[in-house]
Amino acid sequence: MRVGIPRALTYHDYFPLWETFFQHLGCEVIVSSATTPSIANQGVVLAGDDVCYPVKIMHGHVAALADQVDAIFIPRLLSTLAETCECPKLIGLADMLRHSVPNLPQIISPYVNLRLGKRGLLQAVYASGRAITRNPWRLYRAYCAGVEALRLLQRAYQAGCLPGRSSLQRADKGSIAIIGHPYNLYDSYANLRVIDRLQNLGYRVMTPQMLSSKVLVTANNELHKPLFWSAGRTVFGAGAHYAARTDIIGIIHLASFGCGLESLLIDLVQRVANRHDKPLLLLTMDEHTGEAGVETRLEAFLDMLAWKEAAYCV
Amino acid sequence: MHLALGVDVGSVSTNLVAVAADGQLHSKLYLRTRGDPIKVVQKGLSQLQQELPAQATIVGCGVTGSGRQLAAHLLQADCVKNEITAHAMAALSINPQVRTVLEIGGQDSKIIILRDGVVVDFAMNTICAAGTGSFLDRQAARLGVDISELGALALAAKQATRIAGRCAVFAESDMVHKQQMGHSVPDIVRGLCEALVRNYLGNVAKGKHIEPPIVFQGGVAANAGIRQAFQDALQQEIEVPQQYDVMGALGAALLAERATIRRNQPSKWRGFSVADADCQAISHDCDGCSNGCEVMEFCIGGQSIACWGDRCGKWSHSKGIVVADN
Numbered sequence: 001m002r003v004g005i006p007r008a009l010t011y012h013d014y015f016p017l018w019e020t021f022f023q024h025l026g027c028e029v030i031v032s033s034a035t036t037p038s039i040a041n042q043g044v045v046l047a048g049d050d051v052c053y054p055v056k057i058m059h060g061h062v063a064a065l066a067d068q069v070d071a072i073f074i075p076r077l078l079s080t081l082a083e084t085c086e087c088p089k090l091i092g093l094a095d096m097l098r099h100s101v102p103n104l105p106q107i108i109s110p111y112v113n114l115r116l117g118k119r120g121l122l123q124a125v126y127a128s129g130r131a132i133t134r135n136p137w138r139l140y141r142a143y144c145a146g147v148e149a150l151r152l153l154q155r156a157y158q159a160g161c162l163p164g165r166s167s168l169q170r171a172d173k174g175s176i177a178i179i180g181h182p183y184n185l186y187d188s189y190a191n192l193r194v195i196d197r198l199q200n201l202g203y204r205v206m207t208p209q210m211l212s213s214k215v216l217v218t219a220n221n222e223l224h225k226p227l228f229w230s231a232g233r234t235v236f237g238a239g240a241h242y243a244a245r246t247d248i249i250g251i252i253h254l255a256s257f258g259c260g261l262e263s264l265l266i267d268l269v270q271r272v273a274n275r276h277d278k279p280l281l282l283l284t285m286d287e288h289t290g291e292a293g294v295e296t297r298l299e300a301f302l303d304m305l306a307w308k309e310a311a312y313c314v
Numbered sequence: 315m316h317l318a319l320g321v322d323v324g325s326v327s328t329n330l331v332a333v334a335a336d337g338q339l340h341s342k343l344y345l346r347t348r349g350d351p352i353k354v355v356q357k358g359l360s361q362l363q364q365e366l367p368a369q370a371t372i373v374g375c376g377v378t379g380s381g382r383q384l385a386a387h388l389l390q391a392d393c394v395k396n397e398i399t400a401h402a403m404a405a406l407s408i409n410p411q412v413r414t415v416l417e418i419g420g421q422d423s424k425i426i427i428l429r430d431g432v433v434v435d436f437a438m439n440t441i442c443a444a445g446t447g448s449f450l451d452r453q454a455a456r457l458g459v460d461i462s463e464l465g466a467l468a469l470a471a472k473q474a475t476r477i478a479g480r481c482a483v484f485a486e487s488d489m490v491h492k493q494q495m496g497h498s499v500p501d502i503v504r505g506l507c508e509a510l511v512r513n514y515l516g517n518v519a520k521g522k523h524i525e526p527p528i529v530f531q532g533g534v535a536a537n538a539g540i541r542q543a544f545q546d547a548l549q550q551e552i553e554v555p556q557q558y559d560v561m562g563a564l565g566a567a568l569l570a571e572r573a574t575i576r577r578n579q580p581s582k583w584r585g586f587s588v589a590d591a592d593c594q595a596i597s598h599d600c601d602g603c604s605n606g607c608e609v610m611e612f613c614i615g616g617q618s619i620a621c622w623g624d625r626c627g628k629w630s631h632s633k634g635i636v637v638a639d640n
Contacts, residue, residue: 036604193625257440270521284440292380297438300398304433307399 001132003027003108004069006061007034009054010077010090012163012182016149018073021125024142025132030069032061035189039064044287046100052256053286054183055089055096057190063101071106071131075124078113084230085115087261106131157209162186162195171204174305177242179208179235179269180254184285191254191285192294198252201302206248208238215241222272229261239269243276250279250305252298257286279305315367318374318574319583320567321358321389322400322560323351323381326420326447327533329563330358332366335575337407337568341365342560351381352593355388359589375583376400376570378562380421387612387620388593390584393566393573400565402426402433405529407568408555413525416544416552417561418514418534420447425519439518447533449482453489453506457499464503468539471504479509507539511547529553531561591615600624 003022005011011018015031022029032039035057043060065072074094077086089096094109110127113120122140129139153163160169163186176198184191185207195205208216216237220226227233242248253269255262266282273280281301283294317332317340328347332340343358376393377385378400386394397417401424405415415426423446427435439446454461475497478484485506492502528550534540535558544552557564574581594613599606607624621629 033604037606038604267521274521279435282437292383293438296380296396296398299396300433300436303396303399304436307432308434 001027001071002069003029004065004072004105005029005031006058006065006072006074007032008058008061008187009093009183010075012186014150016153017146019146020149021128021142021146022073022132024145025129025138027132030065032064035061035187037189040189040287048096048100050258051089051096052258054181054187054190054256055093056287057183057187058093059097059101062097062104066101066104069105071108072104073108073128075128076109076111078111079115079120079230080112081230081233082114082117083226084233085228086230154209157207158212160204160206160210162205162207165199169199169204170202172202174249175204175206175247176250176252177206177238177245177248178252178254179238179242181231181235181256181259182209184254184256185209191283192291194252194254194283194294194298197295197298203302206242208234211238211241219244223268227264232261232265235265236268236272239265240272243269243273243278243280248278249309250281250301252281252283252301254283254285257284279308315370316373316575317366317370318376318567318571319362319372319389320400320560320563320565320570321355321375321377321379321385321391322397322562322566323347323355323377323379323385324420324562325380325422326451327559328354328358328379328381329560330355330362331557331560331563331567332362332370332372333564333567333571335571339557339564340370342557342563344559347381351384352388352595355385356589356591356593359586363586363589372581372583372585374567374570374574374581376566376568376573378566378569383622384595384610384612387622388584388588388614390582391570392579392581392583393570395566395569397422397562398424398426398433398436398438400562400569401531402428402436402565403568404557404561404565405531405555406431407564408557408561409527409529409553412527412529414522414528416514416519416528416530417532418446418530418540419532419562420451422446423514423518423532423534425514425522425524427522427524435522437518437520437522449485450506450510450534450537453486456486456489457503459499459503462536465536465538465540467500468504468507468537469542471498471500473501473504474508475501475505477502477505477509479513485509504539504543507537507543508547511540511543515547524548524550526550527553529555531555531558533559535559588614597623600629602626602628 019029039060042063043056047056047059077090079085094107110124112124125143198205219237219240220233222240316335320331322329328345330343334340345354347354375389375391377391378395382394401417405412417424422439424438454464475492478488530552535554591614596611600609609629610623612620
């Protein structure tokens with residue numbers, strides 16, 4: 001069985017787990033290519049008008065896989081952290097895609113609800129592999145192998161590596177934290193190569209994924225009331241943690257236009273950055289491919305950091 | 315006479331200035347870009363050349379604005395800078411104590427916060443151009459008023475009509491509606507100015523610490539109605555520099571001067587002759603890989619000078635000349 005996994009949205013959080021799980025069950029796993037202009041354009045045409053750009057990109061990836069595979073894996077993520085909830089667009093993603101992308105093969109779309117604890121997790125594992133085998137032990141072993149692969153990725157992140165790049169990061173000019181959803185941070189088409197730009201200029205890039213969950217939980221304690229959204233806790237936690245760190249010279253917040261969660265996070269991160277007097281740049285991303293806007297803001301931000309450092313420009 | 319040349323290629327206007335070594339403005343030009351940045355820079359150059367004394371030498375050339383990359387190749391500029399830094403430099407040269415710069419141009423608006431002569435925070439409008447110069451232009455044309463009279467008209471109003479400022483489309487339909495209800499044109503224009511300022515303060519300037527001295531620059535600073543609306547909203551004195559409309563170009567010239575004279579570097583700019591050269595920019599989609607980059611090729615006199623826009627460097631490196639933002 002050939003299982004397709006779209007390289008979009010929560011793929012960037014969980015890809016080693018998903019890929020290993022299906023490979024362990026003997027499937028051939030086909031992952032769509034990194035986002036290209038044609039994938040993005042296709043997504044914009046297929047998707048509804050008022051969804052965010054990352055969801056539109058997802059549509060393009062699913063369409064690219066449609067005629068290559070027997071099934072596409074699009075989990076229904078209700079909650080990925082106890083007491084939190086995921087974005088409604090992620091919850092309804094499989095249904096949205098089923099109606100907007102033509103000629104889709106079977107969609108494997110297990111409910112993932114970690115509000116139910118271990119039971120919710122095991123149900124999700126069973127539902128994911130049910131089409132391949134009904135043997136619970138085989139499924140559980142495949143899941144464990146996947147978790148091991150995910151841990152390796154997490155360990156690499158925490159050692160300061162970024163996916164798909166050479167392990168060593170230069171840091172001649174200092175470290176800049178870049179926060180936001182993983183599908184914005186790690187899709188260099190969607191973010192107009194902002195990480196490459198920073199690295200090429202000699203900055204070390206730090207992301208939320210480089211922080212342990214313990215650090216993120218502590219950073220979230222700063223809020224009067226815990227955030228309701230799973231993804232929001234990571235973004236805010238990273239913002240609050242990096243804002244307090246003296247070795248981070250500035251924070252870049254990469255947000256999607258029209259994201260409901262970001263409308264809260266933008267303000268929360270701004271406040272915590274102000275409190276620590278940490279320079280913050282907000283980059284709002286959408287469909288535009290003109291790089292001039294991002295370039296201008298990024299360049300002005302880096303000028304500002306250098307100017308502050310030296311109290312002198314150029 | 316030694317002069318530094320500054321060029322700001324914006325979406326609506328292209329400005330050129332020549333600045334003397336002591337920072338004094340020698341001459342300035344404010345031209346409409348009209349979608350053809352190459353032509354307008356060339357035209358500006360030949361006009362500027364006529365205004366300058368014969369013994370004048372250009373010792374440095376700086377470019378800024380959204381068309382800075384194109385202008386940098388055209389002029390072979392000594393310094394290529396973003397608009398934020400250029401505007402901050404210019405504001406500091408006018409008032410070294412400045413703590414807040416409000417700038418509203420044709421397609422974008424920005425706020426720059428400075429403390430002790432250093433930029434510490436800034437913001438630009440996000441993806442919408444509501445409340446910028448081009449929007450005011452359009453509304454003035456629709457009301458049949460010359461854009462230069464808009465400010466005086468707003469000041470003559472007895473009161474302000476309430477206009478929605480969130481979005482240009484809503485503002486326009488609100489204006490049409492209020493006109494049909496019988497509100498006078500001056501009241502509507504005043505309302506429009508207040509809506510624009512409300513939108514700016516609630517959007518671009520949100521969360522920024524606006525402290526005096528405040529300098530207001532960019533093309534829209536010509537509008538006395540907007541100026542008044544800012545003063546009313548902020549309850550602060552607003553300073554509009556004499557050269558408010560060419561501040562970006564002024565900043566670019568000052569930066570160019572730093573990049574050349576202060577470092578004892580000779581200027582590498584092409585000279586006024588480029589004004590008459592046959593210049594062309596050609597774009598094509600590269601089909602070398604799935605990225606499908608939009609590659610720009612720039613030619614002077616039929617000869618290819620530079621390429622940019624490719625991610626891999628296949629085209630840009632082939633020319634040997636890379637004008638990097640410095």
